[in-house]
Amino acid sequence: MAKVILISGSVFGTATLTADEIEDQLQNAGHEVVRPDPVSIDPLLDETMEWLIVCTSSTGNGDLPDDMLPVYTALLNDYPRITHLKFAVVALGDSSYENFCGGGLAVDDALADLGATRMADPLKIDAIEVSEPEKIAPGHVLKIITDANQ
Numbered sequence: 001m002a003k004v005i006l007i008s009g010s011v012f013g014t015a016t017l018t019a020d021e022i023e024d025q026l027q028n029a030g031h032e033v034v035r036p037d038p039v040s041i042d043p044l045l046d047e048t049m050e051w052l053i054v055c056t057s058s059t060g061n062g063d064l065p066d067d068m069l070p071v072y073t074a075l076l077n078d079y080p081r082i083t084h085l086k087f088a089v090v091a092l093g094d095s096s097y098e099n100f101c102g103g104g105l106a107v108d109d110a111l112a113d114l115g116a117t118r119m120a121d122p123l124k125i126d127a128i129e130v131s132e133p134e135k136i137a138p139g140h141v142l143k144i145i146t147d148a149n150q
């Protein structure tokens, strides 16, 4: 069983719904999921936590949704100690935008820069091709955690 922090950032709700499904599937597999509401940096500082899963859409020009900004700003400005965390990012976007999945990729970079361990390349889900990301992302995340724990 892994101790997992799950944070999500969303404008219209797709990433929230996707994170809901990730949470359900991780819990059904026996993992402990901490999901701060509102999204907060605090659980990342808890050195008993093992994993961080980020599920976020992009808005503007590759920007993060407002609800993800407090965590992203804290990562950039406060240099939190998060080297105990393994992480994976699920990035929702739309390839018709110039900066495809830019928000999720920015978080991915910031986490790696702080020394957290990237366990997989970001999963980029293109709204043009995939209408129900909540059907794809949970299995992907569960596999990353399961494979790492074997």
Ligand SMILES: Cc1cc2nc3c(=O)[nH]c(=O)nc-3n(C[C@H](O)[C@H](O)[C@H](O)COP(=O)(O)O)c2cc1C
Pocket (backbone or CB within 6 Å): 009, 010, 011, 012, 013, 014, 015, 016, 056, 057, 058, 059, 060, 061, 062, 063, 065, 092, 093, 094, 095, 097, 098, 099, 100, 101, 102, 127
């Ligand atoms: C105003 C607006 C700006 C967007 N900008 C981007 C962008 O820069 N890059 C990208 O990959 N997707 C962009 N998207 C697409 C969304 O990220 C995508 O539709 C996502 O699935 C929405 O998820 P949400 O409902 O959780 O916000 C944009 C969508 C809108 C409506």
